[in-house]
Amino acid sequence: MSFVQTAAAVETASPVLQTKALCKAFGGITATDNVTFSLPAGARHALIGPNGAGKTTFVNQLSGVLLPTSGTILLNGVDITNWSVRARSRAGIARTFQINQLYADLTPLQSVLIAINERENAASSWFKPVGVRSDLVDEAAALLARLSLSDVIHARVGSLAYGRQRLLEIAIALAAKPQVLLLDEPAAGVPEGERDQILDVVAALPAHVSLILIEHDMDLVFRFAKTLSVLVNGALFVEGTRDEIANDPRVRQVYLGEEVISNV
């Protein structure tokens, strides 16, 4: 089933994240089917596939929310298959969620600061008030500014427009200064007018961060990704560069609409 056509072309740099024969079964359903995958440093990689292809399940295994049934996951060559979510996060894997996972009653500044505090091991400090480490607060404010959220850093997160909440999702993930960032449909549900902003943010992410993007919006995928993997029924169907995937007749058959291809 897995047909890796141009794996050699993809593995130009040394891999940051690898999976070897990764399988995940929920009862009788195989959600991840023998996926061997390699993410080079600085990658701009998109993971696409029809609904139910197992994209989010795959990402959940990478971030540690789910443990695989079999197979291994390597980060910089180290086996992290059984590591906790926290350990992976501290090792440099960050993610955003398909459905916003934010702190509705806090402010964006607090939300980002919480993540920075964890990264800097400053969060177990219990005596000095928040804000004494002004360097960390300034970093949080600067990060929010990069995602053009400066005007709302003190607003209640729950009161922000949906598109801005999606940006905050990315900001919180970036606060950990990750090596690998997993973006699970960052533009899902965002109104047309605000999508460009998300795209700009994704495009402007630091080059050294390796990105995996799950996305249904083919426009976003082809603007962002240099390499793609297509998942079908939990298995890796095909991998390749943007052009290879766009021109692959099998992918066209399985997944892509003709009109999208002709636009690229």
Next chain:
Amino acid sequence: MSAIDAKPPAEAAAPPAASGAPAVSPAARLLAGSRWRWYEFAFWGLALGSYFVFPNKLMLISEILILGLLALSIDLTLGYAGLVTLGQGAFFGVGAYAAGLAAKYGAGAGPWSDPLLGLVIAAGAAGLVGFVTSFLVLRGSDLTRLMVTLGVALIVEEIVTQAKSVTGGSDGLQGVMSSNVLGMWSFDLYGKTAFWYVLIVTFVCFWFCRRLVNSPFGLSLLAIKGNPLRARAIGMPVNARLVAIYTISAAIAGLAGGLLTQTTQFASPDMVAFHRSADSLLILIFGGSGHLYGGLIGAVAFRIMQDFIGNITPQYWLFWVGLVLVLLVLFVRNGIVGLMANGWRRLTQKSHEGKNP
């Protein structure tokens, strides 16, 4: 749209000019949130002044403060970490008996009868029980936690009533005698020493909690309350934080129990009974959770209401408590504190941007 490229990081540290807020850095603005405000001075000023205004009610005021401290301990877990508990009375009771047993062992003269040492023992014993049982509340939903904490409270209550040789069973612990506070002030019949002792200890505990919730640690608790999934995903040791705050909360509840034993010179199964847990949770909801002051103000309101309604219709007191509770929960977001904050906001006609507890 292209604002990401347009805004260099240097500009980001500057305050948002558009919001109309005075030009303060984000860090200064966060710090301002933990500054002491006038109404806090007013609250503690009133507490202190009550000594002179109600010289005949000092024991009652001490008891209110102790109740408030117990509710404050629940606020740490419920109001900040989002952990529901219906068993705080267990820690209160453990603290009460630990302090009582220490005082009894010292027989009013030995070093074990020192009240401050007694408080340390009370907090330590309750904290230990809290630490051990904290692992039971890490998993599961709010309902599970309610049941688990309730179950622990019932177990502790049963142990206290059955272990007659140690606790005196249903007769209570007799012969509790604390020595003088700091070797100077003895507990008198009018409750003068008790009042100052309880007030100062409560204030110190409050001050400690205030530092705690305004710290990065406190902020991380709010993150867990807000979204544990996200908190884990950013690498937060969620379970360790919950164990820590649950233990601290139990220790403070135990300290409150110790205060009650020391000031009343008696420990009874009533101190670990289920109604302690229920009352203290009720008091916190009355006052408003997540503000620190909710428990203290709730305790005042609860006891005043109990006295007032109890004088008019003693047999229907719980009816009115129930009614007030239903109305408060349905129509006021944050209890009495929320009610007061809203009133003040309307009075000053100022649009507060930050949260003003």
